[in-house]
Amino acid sequence: MTERTYAGVCVKCSDQGYMEELNEWTKDIGAHIAEEEGIEMTDKHWEVIDYLQTQCRNEVPLTIRRVGKSGVTTIKEFYQLFPEGPLKKSSRIAGIPKPVSCI
Amino acid sequence: MKNILILGAGTSGTMMANHLRSKLSKNDWNISIVDKDETHYYQPGFLFLPFDIYKSKQVKKSIDKFIPKGVNLIRDSINKIDKENDKVILKDGTELNYDILIIATGTEIAPQEIDGMLGDHWHKNVFDFYTFKGAKNLRNKLRKWEGGKLVVHISEMPIKCPVAPLEFAFLADSYFINKDMRDKVDITYVTPMDGAFTKPKASKELSYLLEEKNIKIVSNFNIESVDGDNKKIIDYGGKEVEYDLLVTVPTNMGDEMIERSGFGDDLNYVPTNKATLQTTVKDNIFAIGDATNIPASKAGSVAHFEAEILTENILRFIDNKPLKETFDGHANCFIETGHGKALLIDFNYTHEPVTGSFPLPGIGPLKLLKETHMNHMGKLAFRWIYWNMLIKGKHIPFVSSTMSEAGKDLEEELA
Ligand SMILES: Cc1cc2nc3c(=O)[nH]c(=O)nc-3n(C[C@H](O)[C@H](O)[C@H](O)COP(=O)(O)OP(=O)(O)OC[C@H]3O[C@@H](n4cnc5c(N)ncnc54)[C@H](O)[C@@H]3O)c2cc1C
Numbered sequence: 280m281t282e283r284t285y286a287g288v289c290v291k292c293s294d295q296g297y298m299e300e301l302n303e304w305t306k307d308i309g310a311h312i313a314e315e316e317g318i319e320m321t322d323k324h325w326e327v328i329d330y331l332q333t334q335c336r337n338e339v340p341l342t343i344r345r346v347g348k349s350g351v352t353t354i355k356e357f358y359q360l361f362p363e364g365p366l367k368k369s370s371r372i373a374g375i376p377k378p379v380s381c382i
Numbered sequence: 383m384k385n386i387l388i389l390g391a392g393t394s395g396t397m398m399a400n401h402l403r404s405k406l407s408k409n410d411w412n413i414s415i416v417d418k419d420e421t422h423y424y425q426p427g428f429l430f431l432p433f434d435i436y437k438s439k440q441v442k443k444s445i446d447k448f449i450p451k452g453v454n455l456i457r458d459s460i461n462k463i464d465k466e467n468d469k470v471i472l473k474d475g476t477e478l479n480y481d482i483l484i485i486a487t488g489t490e491i492a493p494q495e496i497d498g499m500l501g502d503h504w505h506k507n508v509f510d511f512y513t514f515k516g517a518k519n520l521r522n523k524l525r526k527w528e529g530g531k532l533v534v535h536i537s538e539m540p541i542k543c544p545v546a547p548l549e550f551a552f553l554a555d556s557y558f559i560n561k562d563m564r565d566k567v568d569i570t571y572v573t574p575m576d577g578a579f580t581k582p583k584a585s586k587e588l589s590y591l592l593e594e595k596n597i598k599i600v601s602n603f604n605i606e607s608v609d610g611d612n613k614k615i616i617d618y619g620g621k622e623v624e625y626d627l628l629v630t631v632p633t634n635m636g637d638e639m640i641e642r643s644g645f646g647d648d649l650n651y652v653p654t655n656k657a658t659l660q661t662t663v664k665d666n667i668f669a670i671g672d673a674t675n676i677p678a679s680k681a682g683s684v685a686h687f688e689a690e691i692l693t694e695n696i697l698r699f700i701d702n703k704p705l706k707e708t709f710d711g712h713a714n715c716f717i718e719t720g721h722g723k724a725l726l727i728d729f730n731y732t733h734e735p736v737t738g739s740f741p742l743p744g745i746g747p748l749k750l751l752k753e754t755h756m757n758h759m760g761k762l763a764f765r766w767i768y769w770n771m772l773i774k775g776k777h778i779p780f781v782s783s784t785m786s787e788a789g790k791d792l793e794e795e796l797a
Contacts, residue, residue, distance in 0.1 A: 295582070344648060354606075362619060367576060
């Protein structure tokens with residue numbers, strides 16, 4: 280675990296840069312992480328972030344498929360919003376853990 | 383007389399039938415188990431079948447061989463669960479009442495989920511190896527294949543036995559070297575994750591493997607479609623990978639029966655408490671193995687650990703005692719790396735795979751996260767253990783259902 284400073288606030292992060300405490304998250308912090316990921320945030324981006332955070336609070340594991348069927352966005356659009364690894368990038372910006380995988 | 387009904391007689395259902403029959407009085411409890419298949423497959427063997435390491439008869443046995451005396455085996459397809467009325471309806475219309483239900487219907491490939499995956503080319507130059515048929519057809523193809531671009535591919539997570547595709551790539555390298563044609567085969571591993579190994583400790587220990595075996599990797603590839611005519615796969619971001627032979631793991635999904643019953647998530651997995659294995663569908667419905675939505679690996683070893691805890695919780699449920707919240711996601715898997723070697727990994731919900739020795743702390747004989755011949759022997763021995771101990775519900779010596787921290791280099795993980 281490390282600490283990183285975004286928008287003047289020090290937050291706990293995993294070594295791979297995913298925030299450990301969703302409670303520490305603010306939109307300002309999210310915007311700074313987005314900048315690091317090279318993403319310019321629009322209302323649509325924030326709508327997706329909001330959805331991811333709600334799912335995370337309800338302990339629903341996230342997959343690209345689920346985001347695609349959420350009604351918030353489609354898989355195709357999700358890729359356009361967060362190119363390359365959309366779930367990984369958006370999870371970082373949303374301040375939620377890295378999507379799980381085995382090894 | 384009360385009824386316990388188990389749905390599915392695969393790895394998990396068979397284990398539960400064996401555990402519960404030995405624990406519950408025959409005077410008080412009827413136990414029935416339903417399955418549509420005649421055959422119990424040893425699915426881990428599907429990895430070896432394509433390379434002629436196992437013969438087909440080594441991976442299949444008759445399903446009734448493993449159902450204990452005193453358990454009623456019903457051979458039919460399950461149509462749906464009527465949870466309001468505590469009954470299950472079979473395809474032929476038969477209704478089965480239960481007091482306690484255990485869902486163990488596993489997960490299967492769903493190639494129809496990916497545009498263009500099924501078609502004329504299916505099992506001609508696009509194969510799965512997650513079914514007996516797929517593994518066998520692929521074996522026949524490999525026997526006469528003259529080389530070209532081999533693409534080993536994962537469609538989307540989660541899949542059962544998440545390391546199997548990587549093992550497939552390693553074994554393919556070995557296979558073609560042995561056939562003296564490795565120079566004619568170009569192997570690429572395509573994954574939706576951000577690498578072949580994604581946990582820090584495992585990637586540090588293991589990333590040399592792909593390079594050493596000259597396997598190329600394309601990561602963060604989320605497939606949108608298969609273009610069978612032009613022999614390429616295309617991802618949502620527009621990336622393309624060409625193949626001559628595509629070995630894919632299609633989307634994995636729980637049985638449609640779950641969907642027809644009106645619960646289950648978007649992949650038909652049953653919402654289940656990850657520590658107790660009771661479902662959130664109804665108090666008297668439990669789930670185990672690949673059929674659940676818990677964030678543990680979908681593997682036989684995991685189902686084995688779950689079965690010990692679920693048995694105890696069912697006995698507690700019967701006695702009106704609070705359930706034990708002890709399942710920690712423990713998984714213990716061998717990873718074949720080819721050339722007679724394998725790795726062993728041991729992990730749970732909170733600990734990532736680490737180095738160390740297993741199962742005896744400091745002694746082994748198996749080494750965690752290291753390639754050894756002994757680990758390979760362990761993997762091969764697993765088939766014997768599976769048929770003779772695991773599904774019969776016998777305890778495997780030295781291996782506990784929750785993860786032991788002894789003999790493992792866990793402090794390094796925190797560093
Ligand atoms: C290629 C491959 C390699 C693997 N390697 C390993 C390994 O090395 N180590 C390891 O631990 N695990 C491994 N696994 C995973 C392991 O095989 C599974 O996790 C395990 O079999 C899960 O058991 P289960 O009982 O939950 O499901 P299954 O064993 O799949 O059983 C489900 C049963 O339910 C029945 N069923 C489903 N729906 C219905 C219905 N509607 N009506 C009637 N019957 C129904 C099916 O016929 C089946 O018999 C591997 C899997 C594959 C495919």
